[in-house]
Amino acid sequence: MNRKKQLKVRHKYLEQLIAFKDTEPVKVITGIRRCGKSSLMLLMQEYLIRQGIPEEQIIAINFESLTFQEMTYKDLYNYVKNKVTTENTYYLFFDELQKIDQWELAINSFRVDFNCDIYITGSNSYLLSSEYSTYLSGRYVEIKMYPLSFSEFIDFHGYQVTEYKTPMGHVKKRAVNEQQDIVELSDLFDAYMRYGGMPGIADVGLEQDKAFILLDGVYSTVVVRDILERERNRKGRQVTDAELLRKIILFLADNIGNTTSFNSISNTLVSEQMIVNREKQGKPANQTIAAYIGALKETYLFYDVKRFDIKGKEYLRTLGKYYIVDMGLRNYLLGIRDRDRGHALENVVYLELLRRGYDVAIGKVDTLEVDFIATTATEKLYIQVTETMKDEIVRQRELKPLQKIPNNYKKIVLSMDLALDDEYDGIHVVSIVDWLLS
Structure with missing residues (x-):
């Protein structure tokens, strides 16, 4: 197990995992790249060891490692089978499992054949699309992970929130670090709004050049590896134009909180001559836009929000909104403004x-x-x-x-x-x- 550095505990997520420990459902941790899923798995492994579980009963594989990149679902099954040597409970941790084709067959076999407690992560909601989750027969629980909250951001950057009384008798809050440096919460919030909540920012520090290099890595991995490469490997390819994908990302990032439709996105891109209006060819541009946005939602880069008629008590089909998963990524894409x-x-x-x-x-x-x-x-x-x-x-x-x-x-x-x-x-x-x- 990798314990090179002291991991910051994200209590809410760890408590969720602990609550489901030794229960039948497969624990599935989902979220955008680099939001902390791998660290959460390590924290859970450390918790198990503190609870007296022998390390031999903890089997962990990170499929980002070259060691396991050629592994098939049958190789995975045999790898685990060879390590299960007793009747005790084994704790199985599989990081970025979506890289294994037909992974669900191996997971189901582990559940049937071994006394085990299973934890998996994925950076793409395709992992739990209906065709795959059917194999798990509903026997999974999803832990949805996000970039750092503002409270976590303060903690990760070495501050604690303290209270003090003003001369007027009001109770106010401010932040203090180990060196007793005092920082106004408004200043930390400005930093949070600028750099976002990717945990890795705490390692490189609140410097724009370093932060944006890290965010460039997150963005490139999501777009190139999780969208474009996966599209090349799946049947019925739809998302193949890297430049068009980038233009749609920039449009959505620029229009967070604005009511948006596929038609308005398509019209904007057509007017900028970034996409040909394909209706004359019998292939509506809206379908293309829908496929690209679907891929962005699958990788948790953007979330869509539907409108609800409060008096009519029904959801409306038109003019929802999109929000980006992290403000730091938005500022990296569009520049600080x-x-x-x-x-x-x-x-x-x-x-x-x-x-x-x-x-x-x-x-x-x-x-x-x-x-x-x-x-x-x-x-x-x-x-x-x-x-x-x-x-x-x-x-x-x-x-x-x-x-x-x-x-x-x-x-x-x-x-x-x-x-x-x-x-x-x-x-x-x-x-x-x-x-x-x-």
Whole structure:
């Protein structure tokens, strides 16, 4: 097991794995490249050893290693079979398993033939597409992993949040590192918005050149290895034009938080002469766009959010939105800028809602829009995100959709710049930074 460096613990994800330890379901950790899946597997292995599990009962394979790149599913089965020498429980860890063709046959055989507890990771949701998950007969649990939350970002960069009392008697928060250097949370949040939450940023430091080199590696791996190479190896190839793929990525990154359709993307690309309008050839451009965006969603680079008619109580088929998995990747792609900070803040809030286990939709109430409807089995939230609540016009604009919702679920406005009032007719106004750390 690789223990060259002390791994930072991401408690939420590790606790999820521990909760399912020694249960039948295969534990499947999914998420974009470099978001921490391999480290989580190592943390789980370290936990098992602390619990007294002998190392011989832990079998771990990273399929990124050249040692295993020529392995077939039958080779994998035999490799594990030769290491299972007792009736004890064996813990099997397979990193980037999607590289093994017909991997699901080996996994099912392990479940049938051995006393084992199985953990796998994948950087592509194709791993759990219906044709594959059928082989597991629903006997798996998915642990969805994301880049660092703001709270984790603070921890990974060596700071702790502390409270202090102002001369006016208010309790405020700030960050302190081991050297007792004090940093304002707003400054750390600015760094988070610029560099994003890829764990590797903590290793290279908050320097733009180094951070962007790391992010270039993430982007290239996702696009070249997880999309273009996989498309070359699968039947019915659709995503083959690297330049077109990049243009679609840039369009989506530039339009986070904007209502978008395949048609609007296609029209923009056609107008820029980046794609030929193929309708005359009987091959609509929209189908091409849909295939490319599907590949981007499969690799967790982008997420789409549907619209929900709050009064009509139904999902709408048109004009959803897209958000990118990490703001650092967006800044790497488009360059540092501040002109659409409102949508960038929306993006951060959206990812945090996913981390907290909410299902998220965009709300429509009459002709107005609610940024997010966030629901779990026991809770529903209506959320607006805005840069400021001090401007009267902006304040009325953000409050109006929430005021029109005809129910008593909790309504929140998240803002960077608060006015004196923290409540308007039952609508709570909360600092985005405080909410992220709550």
